[in-house]
Amino acid sequence: MHRSYQPITPTNNIFLRKRWDQQRYQAHRDKVRKSVAVLDTHPPRTYMHLHVKLTKLQKEDNRLAIIERDNRILLEKMANIMQTYGGVDNKNNYKQKSLNRTQRQRELLRITHENIAILKRITTKEPHYCHLRYEADYKAHKQYLLNITRYPQNMKKKNFMKLTEKQSKNQNADKESDKKIKKQANDLSDKED
Incomplete structure (x- = not known):
């Protein structure tokens, strides 16, 4: 060997x-033979809470308890119907009640009083602008405009003389009405002050 x-x-x-x-x-x-593996090739540890889901079982038990309770109530109702020969109580004497009805009524009254007060203030308030004063200013402006124009607008030479005579008459009448309007405007402005 x-x-x-x-x-x-x-x-x-x-x-x-x-x-x-x-x-x-x-x-x-x-x-x-005695060597140890460097890599861990063993399967991972199994934990019971991953396989047995206790919360799921608890929810299922709760659901079954609710179903059982509903069935018991339904059975009691059916037994009551059987004992009373099927009399049906379909009367509804309930009147709708609002929990905040008084609050809403108080709020509505408050808003109504505020609206009335605002309306009263609006109706009693004198206007800020005086239309009589503006009319007087407009007539004065119109007169100034006629005074500075060389030729009247849309007039022929023949009517020019008639127009000047009418203007002089109208000017006198306008002056009197202007005095009245200015007097009323001044009275109104005195009242406002």
């Missing part, structure tokens, strides 16, 4: 080399 063994490295004694190589090989085999 020692003759069939061929060492890899040169040696003086084949028997010793064979024995040493076998010891080294056995040590290698022991190391391989």
